[in-house]
Amino acid sequence: MKQGQYNDQQILAILQQAERAEKTIAEICQEHNLSPNTFYRWRKRFAGATPADLAKNREIEKENVRLKRLLAERDLEIDILKELLGKK
Structure with missing residues (x-):
């Protein structure tokens, strides 16, 4: 965007x-x-937004990005483990 x-x-x-x-x-x-x-x-x-609201929203957005990245990494690890266990 x-x-x-x-x-x-x-x-x-x-x-x-x-x-x-x-x-x-x-x-x-x-x-x-x-x-x-x-x-x-x-x-x-x-x-109705105030500068404090915008700062809070910005912090929440950063936290969401971090959590999404962690979730993607966890899902990748799970897929790798499933692949390794499936080969044996």
């Missing part, structure tokens, strides 16, 4: 700017070179 040009904190700042109604959504999108579809997708994804 392509990495976007905005990080989560920047996205939150843009969404907060829209919540304060400083400018219209169209003006905000034009200022940040976004499509309105992207803005609304972000608003749906980050609705």
Whole structure:
């Protein structure tokens, strides 16, 4: 998946700017070179999120990656053992 040009904190700042109604959504999108579809997708994804929530989610995602890797390694070891036991 392509990495976007905005990080989560920047996205939150843009969404907060829209919540304060400083400018219209169209003006905000034009200022940040976004499509309105992207803005609304972000608003749906980050609705009510705080920077602390984003940090917690990032930690959870890292832990999930680690656990998936451990599971894949365990499954590989099991397959190797089954193959060795099947040959005898």
